[in-house]
Amino acid sequence: MPKSFKLCLTMAGAVSAGSFTGGVLDYLIETLTLWEEAKATNRKLGVNHPEYNHSVPMHNVEIDVLSGASAGGITGTLTLMSLLSKNHKPVNRSNPKGEDNLFYKCWVKMADDDKSKTLEKLLNTNDLSKNKIPESLLNSIAIDKIANEALTINSEVRYPPFVSKDLDLILTTTNLRGLNFKVDFSGDSKTNSANIITNHGGFFRYKVKNELFERGVPPQEDSLFYVLDLNENQDINYLKDATLSTAAFPIGLKSREIEISKKYIERYPKYLFGMRKGISPLILDNEESYKFNSIDGGLINNEPYGIGIKVLNEKNKTLKTNDNYAVVMVDPFPNQDNNPSLFNSERDILSVAKGMFKALRNQVMFNQDGIFEALSLSDRTKFLVAPSRKTILNGEAIREQHHLASSPISGFSGFMDEKLRKHDFELGRKNCQDFLRYHFSVKEENIVKRLGEEIPKEAIDRFSYTNPPSTKNGARFFPIIPDMKTIEAFNQKFNLEDYGTDATLDYPTYPKIDLEEFEQAYKAPIKKRIRSLVRSISRSGILTFAFRLIFQRKAYKLVIDTVRNSLSEANLLR
Structure with missing residues (x-):
């Protein structure tokens, strides 16, 4: 059997700009499906049949690992559900409203319905009580609604040929309780001398029940994953809780209480520290399971390509020898802080505090699980899909300054209006089309080694490209996914x-927001939410009245000025 080219798809955190990631994954699955249909036709005809299409490459590509954080974790779960569903349909000219498409439903439509828009639900005050400190600045009912409608029973799981039956879904989490490990410093077993270290970064790892895996925690002690049965409500709820927890944006959205098997925790040190002795987790004796409050997985590991490639390598021992793999990261907000000369000589306490928190954040990201293994990958094994919007002037594509409509207000602007999310979803599809055709590739001389078989001349003539583009003497490349x-x-x-406008997707029209219309719709709900938060935090009717009388107008002005300035800077205001 020919070897398969293995894929790890990593989806970074992005708040509401997850709509871009959804568009990328939607186009990727559509392309893999069309290619598989063409290959299936060829296999049915046989290579000697006169209608056999020699321009269709017949190598195998297999999605083996999905990893995601925060909004990327949501999209990772949606990718799993979409890949294994017989009802999934791509969003294209035949399906412009996104019927039977979880990416479109969750990221573009969000929680909008006939009764209210997503932002109205986020501002609703029915989660607040004057006798209880609020769980979050925004009402998480909208997020719950999206999850409840998207994550449902799948009684007919099917695996397309481009999806591994050993598929892993990995979702990062930030554990506020922390998992303590005892490190033995005694040098012998008689002395009670130990140091305690605490880990707050973690992950959920899932496979799906099939002929290879039984439901639940596997019996093998070195297996750190849970096998989901997508026909069981309990397992759907496990997946839902994990997905909501990785997306629980700190303070903005409520944290989630997670309960996992004690057996899973007991195996964790072996995964983190290998086979080393002298390290053991500390769990209370009376705890039958391990419970913790979980918030946004992106806080500690927002771009989990390291752990993704680590799992990919664990499952495929000959991967590096054969070089038949790649990690593709979809990142709406890739880190661009790369100026080596940037130095702030200020040493006042505010500057030091800012620098300290930045240093802690960056060091946490640097130490993410598996990152050093990922950095050792060979040439053309790491690929990034990031937003790129261009305008065509006199036949030349000019890169725009602003790309995502959901990026203002620290990524929260997409919650304001569906048209912002729709733009980013369509941009994701467009960027993925360009990525697959002219970036995600191997050098022509490495085709056999990396893809596992010879590619017919007809296929090379059809799909290969050069860099620089369309130059006879340029370096030649062949796409991994045609x-x-x-x-x-x-x-x-x-x-x-045959494909009309889907064959060459245009850049979507950049949307505009009418701030007066926005204020007419949301001024009262924003004021009410702020006032209700003050009441819940202060637990005082007098203080709430004083706030309403003196500070409410200033608080609203601060909010709307922030919105106005952020949208204006992104050129989104009408």
């Missing part, structure tokens, strides 16, 4: 006859 809408990539010819 886009069946392509007629001739080198000359940028695409199948408009």
Whole structure:
């Protein structure tokens, strides 16, 4: 059997800009499906049949690991559910409203319904009580509604050929309780001398029940994952809780209480520290399971490609030898802090405090699980899909200054209006189309080694491209996942006859927000939410009245000025 090219797909945190990631994954699955249909037709005909299409590459690509944090964790779960569903449909000219598409439903429509919009639900005050300190600044009912409608029973799990039956879903989490480990410093077993270290970063790892795996925690002691049965409500709820917890944006959205098997915790040191002796987890004797409050997985590991490639390597022992793998990270907000000369000489307490928190955050990201293994990957094994919006002027593509409509207000602006999220979703599809055709590739001379078989000349002529583009003497590359809408990539010819506008996606029109209309709709709900938060925190009717009388207008002005300035800076105001 020919070897498969293994994929690890990593989805970074992005708040409401997860709509971009959803668009990328939607186009990726559509492309893999069309390619598989073309391959299936060839296999049915046989290579000697006169109608056999030699321009269709017949190598195998398999999605083996999905890893995600925060909004990327949500998209990771949606990817799992979409890949294994027989009802999934891509969003294209045949399905512009996103019917039977979880990415579109969750990231574009969100919690909008006939009764209220998503932002109205986030501002609703029915989660607040004057006798209880609030769990979050925003009402998480909207997030719960999205999860409850998206994550449902799948009684007919099916695996397309491009999905591994050993598929892993990894979701990062931040454990506020922390998991304590006792490190033995005695040197012998008689002396009680130990140091305690605490880990607040963690992950959920899932597989799906099939002929290879039984439901539950596997019996093997070195297996650190849970096997979900997607036909069981309890397991759907496990997945839902984990997904909501990785997306619990600190303070903004409520934290989630998580309960996991004690057996899982007992195996954790072996995963973290290998086979080393003298390290053991500390769990209360009367705890039958381990409970903790979980918040946004992106707080500690926002771009979990390290742990993704670590798991991929664990499962495929010959991966590095064969070089038949790649990690693709979709990141709406890739870290661009790369100026080596940037130095702040200020040493006042405020500057030091800012620098300290930045240093702690960066060091946590640097120490993420598996990152050093990921950094040792060979050439053309790490790929990034990041937002890119261009304008065509005189036949030349000019890169715009602003790309995502959901990026203002620290990524929260997408909650304001569906058209912002729709733009980013469509941009994700467009960027993925360009990525698959002209970036996600191997050098032509490495085709056999990396893809596992010879590619017919007809297929190379159809899909290969050069860098610089369309230059006869440029370096030649062949796409790992060929886009069946392509007629001739080198000359940028695409199948408009069969696919119409889907063959060459345009950059979506950048949306605009009318701030007066926004204020008319949301001024009262914003004021009420602020006032209710003050009441819940102060637990005093007098203080709440004083706030309403003196500070409410200033508080609202601060909010709306922040919104105005952020939208204006992103050129989103009408």
